[in-house]
Amino acid sequence: MGEPVARIRDAAGHGEEPGDFDAILRRHQSMVFSLALHFLRDRDAAEELAQDVFLQLHRHLGSLTSAAHITFWLRKVTARRCIDYARRRRGRHVSLDAVPEPAADAPVPDSLLAGRLRRLVAALPEQPRLVMILRYQEDLTPAEIAGTLGMPVATVKSHLQRSLALLRGKLARVAGDIRP
Amino acid sequence: MNRFDEADLRDALRRKEPPPGFAERVLRRAGREAALPGPRPGPGGPRLTGPRWLAWAAAAAIVLAAAGGVRYYAAQQERVAGEAAKAQVMLALQIAGSKLQMVQARVRGAGDERAPVPDRRGSGS
Secondary structure, eight states: OOSOOOOEEOTTOOEEOGGGHHHHHHHHHHHHHHHHHHHHOOHHHHHHHHHHHHHHHHHHGGGOOBHHHHHHHHHHHHHHHHHHHHHHTGGGOOOGGGSOOOOOOSOOOHHHHHHHHHHHHHTSOHHHHHHHHHHHTSOOOHHHHHHHHTOOHHHHHHHHHHHHHHHHHHHHHHHOOOOO | OOOOOHHHHHHHTOOOOOOTTHHHHHHHHHHHHHHSOSOOOBTTBOOOOSOHHHHHHHHHHHHHHHHHHHHHHHHHHHHHHHHHHHHHHHHHHHHHHHHHHHHHHHHHHHHHHTOOOOOOTTTOO
């Protein structure tokens, strides 16, 4: 399917044939979809955005030279599209302060804690939200995040520190207990 | 517990699989897009259609026309400036000529007033 594409090799020398848009798509679909999902917290919007990212990849595959380049490109384009999407629907943005705090009841099972963390991350402003998602979903270093988002490393570190403090503050306000 | 560390964040933000059939839907859309007739937009937007030489010829014609226009305009400006300078010189010459005539007239008038008086010394003693 698709048009001819240069053979793409990853760092280990494994090649992907052109048609291997299919293989590339299947290899990276969870990454792209999850970036969009954690950013938007809307499955339908995340799928639409992820589809658009892969269609854009399909058109540009010939200009991408390695598997690492494809991964970098996908993260970068997905991040940019997430920001664009968020700006288009900015009127409906909910600030971190507006997010309801978890109820102060019995200890929360981990799955609920995860859900609360996802909600709080999704309520962060756009740039810090992307930084947090790239850090904890993709396990990127601050330098890699800076390269992907085109911002200084110091800004990335600042976003990480402030976002973690905000999240801890939100949860601690209820629990009154922060793990060091 | 309402406390967390980085491992909790990694767990909360771990990758999720897209809905079933996601890849097939993307492949269908890509196939439909590839089947569309006409040029496909590149990274910089829509591309020019037609032979490449035609685009180059059009670009060259535009550049030549622009250069010719600039030179014509510069020549026109030069000619207008030259004519203005010529008019100014002519005016200056006219003024200088009339002043010269006035000076000549005054000099002549002064000459008439100083007409020589006959010397009578020695003629009556």
